[in-house]
Amino acid sequence: MKLGSYWLLVLKVRLDDGFKLYQKVQVLMLEIKNLHVEVDGKKILKGIDMHVRAGEVHAIMGPNGSGKSTLSHVLSGRPGYEITQGSVVYKGKDLLAMSTEEKACEGVFLAFQYPVEIPGVNNAYFLRESLNAIRRHRQQPEVDAMDFMALMKEKLEIIAIKKDLMRRGVNEGFSGGEKKRNEIFQMAMLEPYLAILDETDSGLDIDALKAVAHGVNQLRQPDRSMIMVTHYQRLLDYIIPDVVHVLADGKIQLSGDKDLAKELESRGYDWVSAA
Amino acid sequence: MKEQYQQYFDQHGQQDMWRKEALVSFGSLGIPDTSQEDWRYTDFRVLKRHVFPVAMQKKSIDLNQFCLPSCDATRLVFVDGFFKPELSDDLPVGLQVVPSVFQDTDHLRDGIEALNVALCTAALDVVLSASVEKAIHCLFISASPDVGNYTQSRLVLAEGVHAEVVDMHIGMPNVRSFVNHQSHVKLGRNAVLQHYSLQYLQNKALYRHLMTVTQQEKSQFFSHAIGLGAAMARTDIVVELQGEEASCTLNGLYLTQSRQHMDYHTTVHHRVPNCESHEYYKGILMDRSRAVFNGKVVVHPYAQKTEAHQQNRNLLLSKKSEIDTKPELEIYADDVSCSHGATVGQIDDNQLFYLRSRGLSEEQAKKILTFSFAAELLNHMTDPVLQEHARQRLLQILPGDELSSELQEMS
Ligand SMILES: Nc1ncnc2c1ncn2[C@@H]1O[C@H](COP(=O)(O)OP(=O)(O)OP(=O)(O)O)[C@@H](O)[C@H]1O
Ligand SMILES: [Mg+2]
Numbered sequence: 001m002k003l004g005s006y007w008l009l010v011l012k013v014r015l016d017d018g019f020k021l022y023q024k025v026q027v028l029m030l031e032i033k034n035l036h037v038e039v040d041g042k043k044i045l046k047g048i049d050m051h052v053r054a055g056e057v058h059a060i061m062g063p064n065g066s067g068k069s070t071l072s073h074v075l076s077g078r079p080g081y082e083i084t085q086g087s088v089v090y091k092g093k094d095l096l097a098m099s100t101e102e103k104a105c106e107g108v109f110l111a112f113q114y115p116v117e118i119p120g121v122n123n124a125y126f127l128r129e130s131l132n133a134i135r136r137h138r139q140q141p142e143v144d145a146m147d148f149m150a151l152m153k154e155k156l157e158i159i160a161i162k163k164d165l166m167r168r169g170v171n172e173g174f175s176g177g178e179k180k181r182n183e184i185f186q187m188a189m190l191e192p193y194l195a196i197l198d199e200t201d202s203g204l205d206i207d208a209l210k211a212v213a214h215g216v217n218q219l220r221q222p223d224r225s226m227i228m229v230t231h232y233q234r235l236l237d238y239i240i241p242d243v244v245h246v247l248a249d250g251k252i253q254l255s256g257d258k259d260l261a262k263e264l265e266s267r268g269y270d271w272v273s274a275a
Numbered sequence: 276m277k278e279q280y281q282q283y284f285d286q287h288g289q290q291d292m293w294r295k296e297a298l299v300s301f302g303s304l305g306i307p308d309t310s311q312e313d314w315r316y317t318d319f320r321v322l323k324r325h326v327f328p329v330a331m332q333k334k335s336i337d338l339n340q341f342c343l344p345s346c347d348a349t350r351l352v353f354v355d356g357f358f359k360p361e362l363s364d365d366l367p368v369g370l371q372v373v374p375s376v377f378q379d380t381d382h383l384r385d386g387i388e389a390l391n392v393a394l395c396t397a398a399l400d401v402v403l404s405a406s407v408e409k410a411i412h413c414l415f416i417s418a419s420p421d422v423g424n425y426t427q428s429r430l431v432l433a434e435g436v437h438a439e440v441v442d443m444h445i446g447m448p449n450v451r452s453f454v455n456h457q458s459h460v461k462l463g464r465n466a467v468l469q470h471y472s473l474q475y476l477q478n479k480a481l482y483r484h485l486m487t488v489t490q491q492e493k494s495q496f497f498s499h500a501i502g503l504g505a506a507m508a509r510t511d512i513v514v515e516l517q518g519e520e521a522s523c524t525l526n527g528l529y530l531t532q533s534r535q536h537m538d539y540h541t542t543v544h545h546r547v548p549n550c551e552s553h554e555y556y557k558g559i560l561m562d563r564s565r566a567v568f569n570g571k572v573v574v575h576p577y578a579q580k581t582e583a584h585q586q587n588r589n590l591l592l593s594k595k596s597e598i599d600t601k602p603e604l605e606i607y608a609d610d611v612s613c614s615h616g617a618t619v620g621q622i623d624d625n626q627l628f629y630l631r632s633r634g635l636s637e638e639q640a641k642k643i644l645t646f647s648f649a650a651e652l653l654n655h656m657t658d659p660v661l662q663e664h665a666r667q668r669l670l671q672i673l674p675g676d677e678l679s680s681e682l683q684e685m686s
Contacts, residue, residue: 076632079624104634116629120647129643129678130633137634169647170629186633 027054028089029194029225030075035086037067037074044070046250047086052194055222059236059261060229062247063269068229069113071247072198075227076110077103090194104130105137109192111183113199113229118170123182124152126170127189134190155188159215176203184215195219197228201235213238233265246272276323277302283328284393296380297392304386311385316567316599317509317538319387321481327423327453329396330355334418338362341416341445344664348410348441355417355452356396356424369403370411376400376429376459384511387483391425391455398427403436410439410469410658415456417446417480423453430458432466432494439658441471444482444504451479454505458486462494464518469497469657475668476504478533485511490550492518499656500556501665502529502537503672509538516543516550516578527556528652528665530672531564531596538567545578545608554585557652559645560596571603574611581611589619590648592641642675 030052037045044067052058060068074081075088077100088095095103118126132142143151156163161181171179180200187195197216201209216226216239228239236244236258244260246253246269253272254260264272277298284298306322307314336354351372352362358372366372375395383389399413417424430440444454454476462468476482482505488496502508514523529537543552558566568587589598602615622644630640649669656662670678 078628078632099637100628100631101634101636101640104632110632112629112632116625118626118629118644118647120650121643126630126633126643129639130630130635133634133636133639190633 028052029054029056029091030095030227031087031089033087033089035071035074035088036084037070038082038084039070039080044250045074048247048250048252050245050252052225052227054193054225055220056242057220057226057228057239059241059244060227060247061231061244061261061264066248067250068247069198072110072113072196072227072229075103075194075196076100076108101133102137104190105134107191107193109187109190109195111180111187111195111197111200113202115171115174115179115183117172117174119172121170122166123168123170124148124166127152127166127186130186131189151189155185158218159185159188160211161185177205177208180204181208181212181215184212188215188219191224193224195224195226197226199229199231201230201232209235210238233261236261248272276306276326279326280328280390280394283326291375293378293380294375294393294395297378297383297389300380300383301386301389301393304383304389306387307385313540313569314385316565317507317536319481319483319507319509321507322387322453325421327421329394329425330357330419330422332419333357336362336416336418342664342667343414344660346410346412346441346658346660348412349407350412350414351399353397353413353415353424353426355419355422356426358397367407367409369401369407371400373398373400376427384485387455388457388485390423391427391457391485394423394425395427396425398429400429401438401440402431402433403438404433406435406437410441412441412443415442415444415454417444417450417452417454417476420450420452423455425455427457427459429460430468430470431461432463432468434463435465436463437467439469439471441473441658441661442484443471443473443475445475446477446480446504448477449479450477452481454480454482456482456484458484460486460488460496462488462490462496462521464492465494466491467495467497470499471656471658471661472498472500472510473661473665474500474502474504474508474510476508478504478506478535480505482508484509486513488512488514488523490514490516490518490521490523493520494518495521496523497657498523498525498527500525500527500539502527502531502539503668505535505537507536510540512539512541514541514543514552516545516552517547519547519549522551523553525552525554525556526652526655528558528649529556529566530559530561530649530669531566532561532672533564534562535564536566537564538569540567540569540571542571542573543583545572545574545581545583548577548579548581550578551582552584555652555655556587557649558587558589558598559592559649560589560598561592563593563595565597566599568598568600568617569603570601570615572605572613572615574604574606574608574613576607578608579610581608581613583611583613585615587617588648589617590645591619591621592645636675638675639678642673642678645673646670646678
């Protein structure tokens with residue numbers, strides 16, 4: 001009897017492990033296959049392959065002009081890019097077939113490398129319209145002004161962003177760091193499943209970097225994946241990635257764990273291309 | 276043409292000498308055509324084909340059918356060019372409504388002005404020697420088809436008097452009519468006038484508003500012109516800065532759709548030193564509509580230390596819309612600070628993508644961006660009730676779903 005229950009226990013543990021493993025393999029958030037992208041006839045992405053599972057954080061590093069922002073833009077549907085080959089499947093759906101706003105409503109979020117200023121459109125107002133557009137798409141009830149304010153208050157604390165920025169126009173006159181924080185704040189408000197952070201760490205001072213990293217870490221959850229584009233290993237000290245990719249010349253040249261970032265920091269990118 | 280109007284004129288039994296003179300001038304001046312520089316882009320030839328007589332029967336109107344701003348003001352209602360005391364508040368001291376105010380017929384600019392002088396049916400005559408508490412709201416309703424609405428207002432503000440005067444033009448749907456209105460303003464020393472010209476006519480109306488302003492020392496004139504309606508509309512504003520340290524601010528917002536045509540011609544004469552003029556007009560053009568902005572500033576000799584700034588910005592929402600914008604600066608003094616600028620642009624792609632990437636539909640995103648373009652000028656309106664009213668009217672015209680009501684508080 002004793003022996004039997006021991007084996008049962010072992011079997012249960014094995015099954016649980018197996019189930020977790022199964023889940024991990026199964027719940028693919030994003031699958032990019034052989035993606036080729038051109039801008040004005042110029043080949044920029046030349047066969048990207050990438051798998052991002054639910055809950056994972058991927059870092060993409062790579063030299064200037066290698067196509068990191070291009071990839072981010074294509075994933076979020078910016079017009080002006082021609083996809084000549086390949087496919088992108090997001091949560092089992094064809095991402096490339098969706099419009100920009102559909103992607104957003106389905107839970108794709110891009111934190112811009114260069115957040116756009118929209119003078120005259122109030123930040124808080126804009127966010128509420130966005131949130132409600134997304135909620136309508138998901139057949140959830142809209143949030144009223146009161147609930148919205150409460151939600152905003154909660155998220156403002158997580159991101160440590162000044163409240164009065166919300167009363168101003170979208171990014172209007174924000175400092176570089178404030179704009180980046182605002183992107184993360186929007187992410188916190190809109191609760192995406194796939195967040196793409198394009199150089200959110202660039203231009204941040206040490207304290208701001210820590211605050212943003214803290215915010216991002218708070219938003220890590222089993223059903224949310226993140227792709228972080230960065231030039232600095234430093235960010236990855238605060239947000240530990242599951243996978244690090246090196247994008248150069250329009251292709252993922254190398255993938256590895258967080259130690260790859262350290263190696264890049266000391267050896268530069270030439271080493272990758274040579275490898 | 277003159278003969279046809281003569282006939283109505285005679286029936287009307289007009290005796291005033293200056294009216295007869297004006298009718299004669301109408302005969303010689305005629306309806307302006309596009310060969311005249313000032314009318315190059317605005318073709319009122321429809322006024323040559325159609326006669327718009329004075330309304331013969333008095334129409335009764337239920338004001339509740341219109342969405343009016345609920346201001347605490349002295350409201351005066353004019354229907355088809357006739358004053359309606361029964362729909363109006365009591366006239367406070369200094370205000371009266373007369374058949375017309377005397378005009379100098381030697382300097383009529385064009386046939387449309389002449390026609391107004393000849394046929395005017397109601398003129399509001401405001402002579403204020405002290406500030407009035409309430410704003411004066413003139414509601415001009417164009418109710419009957421195929422008639423002309425010939426109205427005038429004269430505003431004379433004595434030294435130090437402050438006032439707010441609103442001209443709002445509205446109409447019944449699908450009524451083709453001709454609204455021919457004039458305002459003449461005289462501001463004494465230190466007088467301050469907030470003037471609103473709100474053109475919310477229906478789609479078939481023709482509209483012409485001529486406004487002249489003379490300003491004495493240290494007086495301030497603020498003009499808020501909003502143009503959202505009419506098939507064809509032309510506004511002329513002529514300001515004479517005659518006393519030192521006088522200032523005028525001309526703000527305007529126009530939104531045109533379908534085949535609408537809207538024309539703003541402004542002229543500011545700096546005749547003496549140390550005056551300021553600020554002009555800011557913004558336009559939104561949709562569909563196949565067309566707008567004209569012509570801002571003329573003349574700095575006369577000896578008008579040193581003049582500050583004159585002018586800007587016109589346009590947002591084209593359709594490739595088929597057209598804007599003709601022209602600043603005209605004539606400067607005959609050397610120690611002045613003048614600037615002007617005109618821009619014509621489309622919705623910014625980066626801004627559009629940014630909003631869409633946050634889940635807003637393309638149409639909503641465009642609506643928000645267009646509204647924010649206009650909001651800047653709406654925010655200059657000092658009367659909050661009129662501001663809100665204008666905002667709602669604007670939002671109704673812009674395509675797309677309703678925007679949540681916080682837009683106003685948050686914008
Ligand atoms: N609209 C465009 N027209 C022409 N070339 C473009 C356009 N957009 C991007 N490119 C080019 O595509 C290449 C990749 O640009 P991308 O912005 O994706 O690089 P990146 O990896 O994000 O660089 P960085 O690290 O500097 O942000 C660059 O050579 C860029 O000049
Ligand atoms: Mg980039």
